[in-house]
Amino acid sequence: MNYFPDEVIEHVFDFITSHKDRNAVSLVCKSWYKIERMSRQIVFIGNCYAISPEGVIARFPELKSLTLKGKPHFADFNLVPHDWGGILYPWIEAFAKSRVGLEELRLKRMVVSDESLELLSKSFVNFKALVLVSCEGFSTDGLAAVAANCRFLRELDLQENEVEDHRGHWISRFPESCTSLVSLNLACLKGEINLSALERLVARSPNLKSLRLSRAVPLDALQKILMRAPQLVDLGTGSFVHDPASDAYNKLKATILKCKSIKSLSGFLEVAPRCLSAIHPICHNLTSLNLSYAPGIHGNDLIKLIQHCRKLERLWILDCIGDKGLGIVASTCKELQELRVFPSDPYGVGNAAVTEEGLVAISAGCPKLHSLLYFCQQMTNAALITVAKNCSNFTRFRLCILDPTRPDPVTMQPLDEGFGAIVQSCKRLRRLSLSGLLTDRVFLYIGMYAEQLEMLSIAFAGDSDKGMLYVLNGCKKLRKLEIRDSPFGDTALLTDVGKYETMRSLWMSSCEVTLGGCKTLAKNRPMLNVEIINEDDQIDFSSDDRQKVGKMYLYRTLVGPRKDAPEFVWTLSRRWVGTDLVKQHNSNSSKFLTMAGQEKSQKSQGWSKNPVPSGWNCHNIGVLSKNYCTRIIGYEDLKGTMA
Amino acid sequence: MEKQGLELEITELRLGLPGGGDNKINEKKRVFSDISADEANATNDDRKIHTKSQVVGWPPVCSYRKKNSFNEKDRLETSKMYVKVSMDGAPFLRKIDLGMHKGYSDLAMALEKLFGCFGISEALKDADSSEFSPIYEDKDGDWMLAGDVPWEMFIESCKRLRIMKRSEAKGFGLQPRGALKGISKNDK
Numbered sequence: 001m002n003y004f005p006d007e008v009i010e011h012v013f014d015f016i017t018s019h020k021d022r023n024a025v026s027l028v029c030k031s032w033y034k035i036e037r038m039s040r041q042i043v044f045i046g047n048c049y050a051i052s053p054e055g056v057i058a059r060f061p062e063l064k065s066l067t068l069k070g071k072p073h074f075a076d077f078n079l080v081p082h083d084w085g086g087i088l089y090p091w092i093e094a095f096a097k098s099r100v101g102l103e104e105l106r107l108k109r110m111v112v113s114d115e116s117l118e119l120l121s122k123s124f125v126n127f128k129a130l131v132l133v134s135c136e137g138f139s140t141d142g143l144a145a146v147a148a149n150c151r152f153l154r155e156l157d158l159q160e161n162e163v164e165d166h167r168g169h170w171i172s173r174f175p176e177s178c179t180s181l182v183s184l185n186l187a188c189l190k191g192e193i194n195l196s197a198l199e200r201l202v203a204r205s206p207n208l209k210s211l212r213l214s215r216a217v218p219l220d221a222l223q224k225i226l227m228r229a230p231q232l233v234d235l236g237t238g239s240f241v242h243d244p245a246s247d248a249y250n251k252l253k254a255t256i257l258k259c260k261s262i263k264s265l266s267g268f269l270e271v272a273p274r275c276l277s278a279i280h281p282i283c284h285n286l287t288s289l290n291l292s293y294a295p296g297i298h299g300n301d302l303i304k305l306i307q308h309c310r311k312l313e314r315l316w317i318l319d320c321i322g323d324k325g326l327g328i329v330a331s332t333c334k335e336l337q338e339l340r341v342f343p344s345d346p347y348g349v350g351n352a353a354v355t356e357e358g359l360v361a362i363s364a365g366c367p368k369l370h371s372l373l374y375f376c377q378q379m380t381n382a383a384l385i386t387v388a389k390n391c392s393n394f395t396r397f398r399l400c401i402l403d404p405t406r407p408d409p410v411t412m413q414p415l416d417e418g419f420g421a422i423v424q425s426c427k428r429l430r431r432l433s434l435s436g437l438l439t440d441r442v443f444l445y446i447g448m449y450a451e452q453l454e455m456l457s458i459a460f461a462g463d464s465d466k467g468m469l470y471v472l473n474g475c476k477k478l479r480k481l482e483i484r485d486s487p488f489g490d491t492a493l494l495t496d497v498g499k500y501e502t503m504r505s506l507w508m509s510s511c512e513v514t515l516g517g518c519k520t521l522a523k524n525r526p527m528l529n530v531e532i533i534n535e536d537d538q539i540d541f542s543s544d545d546r547q548k549v550g551k552m553y554l555y556r557t558l559v560g561p562r563k564d565a566p567e568f569v570w571t572l573s574r575r576w577v578g579t580d581l582v583k584q585h586n587s588n589s590s591k592f593l594t595m596a597g598q599e600k601s602q603k604s605q606g607w608s609k610n611p612v613p614s615g616w617n618c619h620n621i622g623v624l625s626k627n628y629c630t631r632i633i634g635y636e637d638l639k640g641t642m643a
Numbered sequence: 644m645e646k647q648g649l650e651l652e653i654t655e656l657r658l659g660l661p662g663g664g665d666n667k668i669n670e671k672k673r674v675f676s677d678i679s680a681d682e683a684n685a686t687n688d689d690r691k692i693h694t695k696s697q698v699v700g701w702p703p704v705c706s707y708r709k710k711n712s713f714n715e716k717d718r719l720e721t722s723k724m725y726v727k728v729s730m731d732g733a734p735f736l737r738k739i740d741l742g743m744h745k746g747y748s749d750l751a752m753a754l755e756k757l758f759g760c761f762g763i764s765e766a767l768k769d770a771d772s773s774e775f776s777p778i779y780e781d782k783d784g785d786w787m788l789a790g791d792v793p794w795e796m797f798i799e800s801c802k803r804l805r806i807m808k809r810s811e812a813k814g815f816g817l818q819p820r821g822a823l824k825g826i827s828k829n830d831k
Binding site for chain 1: 699700701702703704705706707708709711782799
C-alpha cells in the first residue's frame, strides 16, 4: 500500500490538522493507522467517558494537547445534579504516570480539583496552556499552583467557571522570571485581586495579546495596566465606572487612544454608561464585541457605541438593545458573522425587548451571518421564512422564545413552517435549537432537509414518537441529540438502537421513555452506556418497568460503565436479568464487582457473543451500605461468596 | 393538509406501532403551563420560584450567566456613589451611598435615620414646610436645592450633601427654586 517511506507519509499527515480528517486517515490501512497515531499531537475527546486515559495514551503516545469534555450540555441549565461526574483527576494522574509530554489542556464542563491543578503544574515541565470553560471544583489555590510551577505558561484562560476565591494573592505567585504570557483571562473570578502584582505581571509580559480582567479591577487600575500593554489585541475590562470629570477617567481616554491593536472587546462587568464614550475611538477597529455581561446599559447608549463599529464580525449583546437597535446593527455591521442576543430579564413578562422584527432586520442587513443565538419574546413563521430567504449560510441557528410553547402570535399556528424554511434553505446547518409551539411536522422537515445537522436541541415540542423518529431516520450526521419535556417514548427510543453508536450522546428528560424501554435499549449493547439519573429515588428498580424515567443520558463508549458514577446514577446492565437485593459482607465488595466486570469488558469479542463469563457481571456501582448492595440492577452468575 | 372527510388515516404511512393513534396527543404532551404550575407548587428548595411562568432550566441561559447578570437590573445598585453628608448642628460628617437608594424619599428616610432627625422628606416635597433644606453641591460647584431634578440626574451630579437649617438658607448663595422662570423666593 505504501509507495513512500513512512517519514514521507508522516510529513504529509502533518498538514492534516482536523481531528475528523486524521480519524479518517487512520482507517485506511494498518500502516497509516500506525503512522497517524504515532504522530498525532492534538487529541480531541468529546466525551471523557467514551475512553479511558490509559487508552488515549496507548494510542497516542506523542500527545501534547488534549481537549476533554465532561458533563452533558443540559448541565448548563441545572438539569444535571451537582456530583454527576466529569472528574479530571484520573486523567492527570494517568498522564503523569506515563510521562506524557502534556503542553495544553482544554476542558469543558469538567470537575477540576485544586489537587488536579497542583499535580498538573508539577508533572508537565513544558506545560503551556490551560483553558477551562464552564468548569468547577477549584479555587484560587489551584490557580496559584499553576502560576508558581508552570514556568513556560503562555495561556491561562478561565471562561465562565465557578471558582472559589481564597483571596490568597495567587497572582503574586507568578515568578519574576515568568515573561511568557500571551493570554490571560480572569473575567470569571469574583474576589479581590492584587492590582499591583497584576500590573507588574502585565509589564513583564511583552507577548501579551489577550487580557480579560475581573470585576475587581477598577477603571484606574485598567488605565495603568493598559499603559503597560498597548500591544493588546483582545481586551476585557473589569469594572468600568468612574466620574467622567475625574483625572483617572481622562487618563484612561488618553491611554485607550494608544491601544491601536485592540480588535476584540468584552467585559464591562460593572459599567456606568456615561463612561462608554471612552471606547468610541477604538470601535472602528473592532471585529468582536461582547457586552452581554454589562448590566443596565440602555438601548440608546448601545446604539451610540455600535454606530462606530463598522467592522464587527461578532456581537454578543443583551436584548435591551431592542429591535430598533438591531436595525442599527443591521445597517452598520455589514461584516457580521455571529450574533448572540441574551435576555436581560429572563423571567420578565411582557417585556418586549426583541421580537421577530429585529431578527428580520439583521438577516436583511448582514449577508455574512452564519451563527445565531437569539432569545426573544415571540417569533412568526413569516419572519423565519424571510430570514431563511435572506440568509442561507447559517451553520448554527439557535432560537429561544422565552415562552417555549408560544405559537406564531399573528396566525396562532405552530412554528413548523418557519423552522422548515430554515432547514430547507440552510444546507450547511450543523447546529439547531428549536422553541415555540411545534408539532411532529417540524421534525419531518428536519429529517428531510437537515442533512449536515450534527446537534439538535428540543424542548416542549412534538406530538408523538413520529417526531423523534423522523430525526433519527433522516439526520445521518447527527452526533448529539438532547430532548426535554417532549412526548417521545419507547417506540422512538428503540426503533433504531444501532443509530446511537454513530452518535456521541442522547439526552432525554421528562419525556415518555420508560424504565423497561431503557432496559431493553441497554440489553446487548456493550458499546453504549445507558445512564439513568435517579434523583430523590424517584425510580424504584424492584418494580414496574412502566415507570417513566425522569432523566436518561446515553453515550457510546469503549470502556463500559464508568467507575465513578455517583449514587443517583444508574448504568443499566447489558445483560438484563433482573434485579434483586444481594447481601454483601463488606462494603469493599463494590470495587471487586467493578473490576470483575471491567476485566471482562476488555475482551474484544463483544458481550453478546460470549458464553456466560464466570465471576461477576455486575455493572452498577453506587455507594454500598454495609450489608446490602441495593444498587446492583443487573447481574449474572454470582459465583463464590464475597470475601 | 386537511384530512377531514376523506378518512385517509388508514392509508397514511406511519412509523409507530399499529394502533397508536394521534388521539394520544393531548394525553402525552405536557404543556409548559402545566409544568410551571406544578413547579410553582413544588416545595423543593432547589427550585427558585419567582413567578408562575418559571420552569427548571428554562429559558436555557447557562447558570453562570444567570448568576452574574440578572441580579443587577439597575446598574446603580452596584456602583458605589459615596458622598459626604453634613448636617447643621451635628459634630461629625457622614457618608452615604447614593447608589443604594431608589429615589428621593428613600434617601430622605436614610438621612433621617442617619442623623436621628425628622423633616427631611417634607423638605423635599415642599421647601417651605420643614425646618430643613437639603442641598447638594453639584459638578460645577454650585449649591442646589435637592429635589428638583430627576433622581438619576441628581445622583450623577451630586458631589456632597448638606442638610441645612432653613433659617440659614437665605444669603447662602443658593440657586432659588423657580429662578429659571424669573421668580425669586424673595418675591414671595
